[in-house]
Amino acid sequence: MKRRELILTVLKSLAVGIFAGRPAFADEDLDPVKLMPDTHKVMFENSFVRVVEGRIPAGGAK
Numbered sequence: 001m002k003r004r005e006l007i008l009t010v011l012k013s014l015a016v017g018i019f020a021g022r023p024a025f026a027d028e029d030l031d032p033v034k035l036m037p038d039t040h041k042v043m044f045e046n047s048f049v050r051v052v053e054g055r056i057p058a059g060g061a062k
Contacts, residue, residue, distance in 0.1 A: 032052060032054060033052060036054075039054055039055055039056055039057075039060075040052055040053065040054045040055075041053055
């Protein structure tokens with residue numbers, strides 16, 4: 001019985017990830033590098049990860 005519950009939980013999680021997941025291009029309008037290029041820059045990027053450095057000067061707004 002526990003094995004069946006585990007399998008159902010895994011399948012439900014996969015279904016939620018597939019059907020409810022948003023494509024990556026949906027967040028392009030929220031890209032901090034495009035919105036604030038003077039304080040944010042891409043340090044490293046590949047097909048799996050993107051590292052962004054954000055520097056806000058003292059007394060600056062977020």
